[in-house]
Amino acid sequence: AQKVTQAQTEISVVEKEDVTLDCVYETRDTTYYLFWYKQPPSGELVFLIRRNSFDEQNEISGRYSWNFQKSTSSFNFTITASQVVDSAVYFCALRTNTGFQKLVFGTGTRLLVSP
Amino acid sequence: GAGVSQSPSNKVTEKGKDVELRCDPISGHTALYWYRQSLGQGLEFLIYFQGNSAPDKSGLPSDRFSAERTGGSVSTLTIQRTQQEDSAVYLCASSLVASASSYNEQFFGPGTRLTVL
Numbered sequence: 001a002q003k004v005t006q007a008q009t010e011i012s013v014v015e016k017e018d019v020t021l022d023c024v025y026e027t028r029d030t031t032y033y034l035f036w037y038k039q040p041p042s043g044e045l046v047f048l049i050r051r052n053s054f055d056e057q058n059e060i061s062g063r064y065s066w067n068f069q070k071s072t073s074s075f076n077f078t079i080t081a082s083q084v085v086d087s088a089v090y091f092c093a094l095r096t097n098t099g100f101q102k103l104v105f106g107t108g109t110r111l112l113v114s115p
Numbered sequence: 116g117a118g119v120s121q122s123p124s125n126k127v128t129e130k131g132k133d134v135e136l137r138c139d140p141i142s143g144h145t146a147l148y149w150y151r152q153s154l155g156q157g158l159e160f161l162i163y164f165q166g167n168s169a170p171d172k173s174g175l176p177s178d179r180f181s182a183e184r185t186g187g188s189v190s191t192l193t194i195q196r197t198q199q200e201d202s203a204v205y206l207c208a209s210s211l212v213a214s215a216s217s218y219n220e221q222f223f224g225p226g227t228r229l230t231v232l
Binding site: 004006033043044045047050052091093095097098100101102103104105106107108 | 148150157160204206218223224225
């Protein structure tokens with residue numbers, strides 16, 4: 001079975017603080033993809049990143065960084081120097097080769113950044 | 116080019132009525148997916164279409180839910196005898212051909228917010 005757990009339901013920070021969103025996944029597949037999506041108040045899902053299971057290199061894109069650790073089945077997302085515009089619900093998702101027909105999503109983490 | 120579009124954007128219905136939700140995928144995308152986002156829940160997979168292959172209906176929560184895809188393009192999700200627990204945002208996504216050996220990005224539509232009174 002495939003499962004994604006985002007234990008943090010809601011996080012509140014003040015602008016310029018760093019924040020890390022946790023994601024833990026479960027799968028027996030050896031080949032899989034992990035994703036992060038952002039859902040702003042407008043409701044549309046915005047794709048942020050995709051990593052495959054063979055690439056454990058951490059990635060940085062501007063203020064965003066991702067830490068993929070297969071040893072702990074985690075794919076955490078850090079926002080550095082958060083801004084009000086970062087306020088949104090963030091979803092972590094998993095796609096396996098045996099379940100390629102779908103993305104399995106976590107329940108999301110609501111991030112509120114206050115000025 | 117045009118993205119995935121869904122209609123209506125909002126739908127309010129009374130318990131027991133049937134509703135139809137529409138999805139127009141990106142032109143040329145052979146794979147189409149429906150997901151449901153209920154309050155406090157993540158996105159749950161409902162159904163998947165790929166070309167002329169039999170759809171994967173494994174995520175449909177009950178036999179009140181059905182979907183079809185006509186001509187390999189537009190898809191309609193139908194909920195019969197709606198219940199209050201059906202209230203959710205229904206999201207459609209499409210992608211180029213889906214397979215186990217490769218990944219093609221799923222592009223999501225804006226969703227249809229369904230409220231069952």
